[in-house]
Amino acid sequence: MKNITRITLLLVLFGFSGSLSAQKPADNAAYWNYAKASFPQLKELLAIPNDAHFPKEIERNVQWCEANFSQRGFTTKRLETPGAPLLLAERSARNPKAKTVLIYLQVDGQPVDPKFWNQDNPYEATLKKRTADGDWETLPWDRLDSDSIDPEWRIFARSTSDSKGAVNMFLTAIDMINDRGEAPNFNMKVIMDFEEEMGSPNLPRAVREYDEVLAADMLIIFDGPRHITNRPSLTFGARGISEITLTVYGPNFPQHSGHYGNWAPNPAVRMSQLIASMKDANERVTIPGFYEGITISKEVKELLEAVPDDEAYINRRLGVVRGTGVAPTYQESLQYPSLNVRGFSSGWVGEEARTIVPSTATAEIDIRLVLESNPDRLINLVRDHIIAQGYYVIDRAPTQKERETYERICQFTSITSYLAFRTDFDSEVGIWLDRALTNAFGETPVKQRTSGGSIPISPFVLELGVPAVTVPTVNRDNNQHSPNENIRIGNYVDGIKTIHHILIEAL
Amino acid sequence: MKNITRITLLLVLFGFSGSLSAQKPADNAAYWNYAKASFPQLKELLAIPNDAHFPKEIERNVQWCEANFSQRGFTTKRLETPGAPLLLAERSARNPKAKTVLIYLQVDGQPVDPKFWNQDNPYEATLKKRTADGDWETLPWDRLDSDSIDPEWRIFARSTSDSKGAVNMFLTAIDMINDRGEAPNFNMKVIMDFEEEMGSPNLPRAVREYDEVLAADMLIIFDGPRHITNRPSLTFGARGISEITLTVYGPNFPQHSGHYGNWAPNPAVRMSQLIASMKDANERVTIPGFYEGITISKEVKELLEAVPDDEAYINRRLGVVRGTGVAPTYQESLQYPSLNVRGFSSGWVGEEARTIVPSTATAEIDIRLVLESNPDRLINLVRDHIIAQGYYVIDRAPTQKERETYERICQFTSITSYLAFRTDFDSEVGIWLDRALTNAFGETPVKQRTSGGSIPISPFVLELGVPAVTVPTVNRDNNQHSPNENIRIGNYVDGIKTIHHILIEAL
Structure with missing residues (x-):
């Protein structure tokens, strides 16, 4: 796989990709194969501790990203801040008039306290399957090299879901387009944040300072869990x-x-x-x-009601009879x-x-x-x-x-x-991503008008005027911010598929 | 002094006290002399640790009380409970028709944490005087043997004020009547509680079980601080x-x-x-x-208003503009x-x-x-x-x-x-104690209808029907329940005077 990648990379770089772009669509087996081939790299990335309170750890992560993006035809540039740098990785489309998509990835992770983890080292990727009585049983890592991987298996380690998993999905999707001679018809500017779990304290100023190099037509955030149904999802804002x-x-x-x-x-x-x-x-x-x-207009209400929430399930999980009376539905309460x-x-x-x-x-x-x-x-x-x-x-x-x-x-x-941000469903970025996910999964994604939580994205949206949409990929029960964080294998494979489809969807 | 005490005790026991009872009233010098003579015994009593969580400590206190009351013509009896015993010390009047006064004394004390005390051992009585800048300077203990004791000096140790101080005042007042050939015209039943700071958990049942031996016409509680003016005080109830x-x-x-x-x-x-x-x-x-x-009747209102509270001072000390609006005055708020x-x-x-x-x-x-x-x-x-x-x-x-x-x-x-209890000002016990304190100090005492706090007295009042009045003697700023508990020498001497006058006041 590595050799193929390198050869196609050369082809891409020298403009030969067009000749291969008529290839038939990737099938599910292809995503599973690329996922399998990417697990060693995921393990390698997860093994680098990434608590942003320790700058030396962060530096190793920055270097890893520089190397891995450079290998795939990106030019990288550190945007220095008073804290950890932001890393910008750029790769241009051949068309000089192509639009530019900013892609936000988070590399740092929450601190770990090993004594609360059911594994010795929270940074050592550990494969597990759920037993009949709901516990998690460790499997040998090389089971990921077999032909019968269960999508319900999970990889446990800090940042599997939040959000190194998405970083590696993205790199793997890039491998796919490189191998397959596909090329996005847009310029890519990948901005990597190494202080997200600290609240990205240096991001707002950096966005102002580096406004020219960060200029883009739209922003995609690969972060967060899918809708609770685990269906393909898009989120158009955050509180x-x-x-x-x-x-x-x-x-x-x-x-x-x-x-x-x-x-x-x-x-x-x-x-x-x-x-x-x-x-x-x-x-x-x-x-x-x-x-x-x-004001929740009739149109907005329809958008909110299209989200397939199971409020009875949510309430049962919370252990309450019903939600507060702030709004009649869960989705509306977030507005x-x-x-x-x-x-x-x-x-x-x-x-x-x-x-x-x-x-x-x-x-x-x-x-x-x-x-x-x-x-x-x-x-x-x-x-x-x-x-x-x-x-x-x-x-x-x-x-x-x-x-x-x-x-x-x-x-x-x-x-x-x-600050809050919100992008219209019928914005250019919204329509494009909706189409990409629909093409990928054969069904329209769950579209949330806003998530309830908060992400450090508003500076891009509000300062640079770049409309943003979040493309969540991981399982919701991933223990994000808690011990025993994990990613479901099925979600990881679907994530590669999601990103690959976005990369090949014409903009 | 010891020898005199023993001789008069014999006289008392054999009924000769009447021949000495025409003695002139004790003057202030007499109270100071008896106080001075009592300090070694106070030091000895305070030196016995008295945290009721440690039964062995409590046993030493019980034995000390048995010995010291027996020496003064009392018969003692342990009233066993599932915890520490109550100790009953009785001494009868000669008149078989004399009324019986129950006297409540507390012997146990709050736990201590020596690291918060400004002395090595919280149980070692330490004499101190206040310096010009408000600190406390230790004086040699033998300064209490001199002819120039300052009433503002204080003895620091656990239970000085709460309430071994009162126990020793009582024993000293008994020494006085013994020495002076005075005799109360009432039977005394002194009930000593060794679990007060634990909330006297065994007291209610004991009162029911020993109702006959505890039967009395009235109850005096020697406990608690005087009114904030430090004037002689009586408290007729507790919440x-x-x-x-x-x-x-x-x-x-x-x-x-x-x-x-x-x-x-x-x-x-x-x-x-x-x-x-x-x-x-x-x-x-x-x-x-x-x-x-x-209902706060006009009469009750007058009683409450007669208490010389300085609400401006209370509020300043609390750091508030005014009290809540529950009642117009501090005294009324306690009703x-x-x-x-x-x-x-x-x-x-x-x-x-x-x-x-x-x-x-x-x-x-x-x-x-x-x-x-x-x-x-x-x-x-x-x-x-x-x-x-x-x-x-x-x-x-x-x-x-x-x-x-x-x-x-x-x-x-x-x-x-x-439970709460309250005794009328014009009850027999109220009138009698009022007269005794007025005779002692030449002014009518501050009479509080109720204290705000709670004491384990209600079983006597409610089960046995014995009306109760508290006679507080110690200084209010005594650090009760806190490190550096102390008693003001002037209050200690006044306390002996108070109790002596009650013992000689005809009932």
């Missing part, structure tokens, strides 16, 4: 995220609840009242203007900003409970943003609402003088990490 | 305490706030709404019936049951905050009870209120089936540790 931390104050120090219960103001009660004042029984935000600008109390702490509970009036209560809130929600506007709405409840709002702990002056004091701090 | 633990449920496990924010029910929001539904902006409980039966949220926990805050929808929210509530508040009634009111908010209330975690059946589930557990 952003802002975070607010609130602290309200009772007595200077925790006070004896006998001596001061009924006299010292109770911050847990006050924070409860504050939170309760923000949401109704359906958990809809009651702060006026919070949902401003969002609104959330106001989620992710943490609340005051005094002590359980074994540590003690008979005191607590001195403070802290609530951590995250607001998932949608395209219509300007984060500063939402944050200010929340701040103004707290002021309207009679609070003196400051961004630090109060002084004794402030304590003796203001009856209700709230410390309020906020940060916005990611 | 009881019930505890409720609530847990409400969101998703089975913490869920990604992107994927499920706006869909998965948020238990922190729901618990906030539940707490908010129980109290208004003034922190008055809004559950109908919670304050039922409590109502409280509903205090002593702890609230859901998800994570601060450095540990993570973008999740929490799976549970737990609130710990304590209800301080007053005499009018039947604890079961209040607990049921809270439970019924939660049910009225649409919750399915159970006393354990829900099953998956219950999760899929009931939209709102609340785990509800409760316990009542102490």
